[in-house]
Amino acid sequence: MARGLAGKVFILVAAVCVSSLRLTPHPPADQPRLAAILKKSEDYCRRLDGAALDFVCLEEVTEMSRYFSPHTDVYLYDYQFIRKNRAAQEKRSLLAVNGKKADIRDSTLKTTMFRYENVFFGPIGLLSESWQAYLDYRIVGEEILNKEKAVVIEAMPGPRLNEPHPWGRVWIKEDDGSVLKIVWDQKSLGNFQSFEEWAKAHNAVPQVTAFSEYDFEKNGLRFPSRNFSEQAYVDEDGQKFVNAQISVIYKNYKYFTVETEIKYE
Numbered sequence: 001m002a003r004g005l006a007g008k009v010f011i012l013v014a015a016v017c018v019s020s021l022r023l024t025p026h027p028p029a030d031q032p033r034l035a036a037i038l039k040k041s042e043d044y045c046r047r048l049d050g051a052a053l054d055f056v057c058l059e060e061v062t063e064m065s066r067y068f069s070p071h072t073d074v075y076l077y078d079y080q081f082i083r084k085n086r087a088a089q090e091k092r093s094l095l096a097v098n099g100k101k102a103d104i105r106d107s108t109l110k111t112t113m114f115r116y117e118n119v120f121f122g123p124i125g126l127l128s129e130s131w132q133a134y135l136d137y138r139i140v141g142e143e144i145l146n147k148e149k150a151v152v153i154e155a156m157p158g159p160r161l162n163e164p165h166p167w168g169r170v171w172i173k174e175d176d177g178s179v180l181k182i183v184w185d186q187k188s189l190g191n192f193q194s195f196e197e198w199a200k201a202h203n204a205v206p207q208v209t210a211f212s213e214y215d216f217e218k219n220g221l222r223f224p225s226r227n228f229s230e231q232a233y234v235d236e237d238g239q240k241f242v243n244a245q246i247s248v249i250y251k252n253y254k255y256f257t258v259e260t261e262i263k264y265e
Helices: 028-049 192-201
Strands: 010-013 052-065 071-084 087-097 100-104 114-117 135-145 148-157 168-172 179-184 205-213 216-218 221-223 226-234 240-259
Touching: 028 135, 028 148, 028 168, 114 226, 114 240, 135 168, 148 179, 192 205, 192 226, 216 240, 221 240
Parallel strands: 010 114
Antiparallel strands: 052 071, 052 240, 071 087, 087 100, 135 148, 148 168, 168 179, 179 205, 205 226, 216 221, 226 240
């Protein structure tokens, strides 16, 4: 049943999810609060966008696919990210595949169904000054994530947005505007329309989950801890079938340079 979608790859920069949080739209009285949070997030994204960075970490990638030949592979990389004068570079050395030592320097990403890059910069596409002009926002709830209090804000396409662009819900620290989590709306992700058409032809409903979490903090910037994507569908009997899934865990960070500077035009 899943063969019709073989080769359809979701391109995720940075990565609809069901949350245990009870989300209730806040009344218009919250508009001053929303404006203040968005201004802090705008400043946060400005620092993020202008940061000079040099760090390494372990990147553990688990990818499962049921297309053609079902398989699950686990890749362990030594991941390095360098950014200077706004030029970014990602480097990987493959340390192990499915628990077996590999030791391949300057390796490419070995995943087959998913591609991702620049997860660190995910908040910029939702909350930077330039994109705030094209998106509409509302406060939909609050939640505690890893002992951090977060305000949940929904970002949706505004009337000025006339090109494909990802949107979703974002968990923001109210005191400094930094981002703890992003859950991308499935309709805003690449290739979703093809998956949706395939699901309808098979009397099913598409269910794509994509989120990024930012649990590590250094010099006021937050670094990725997890990036997750899942391509699934629910059939007419209510049964969920997962076609493909990827989980990327970041850990053991070592920071060499984390410098931020706010530049106002």
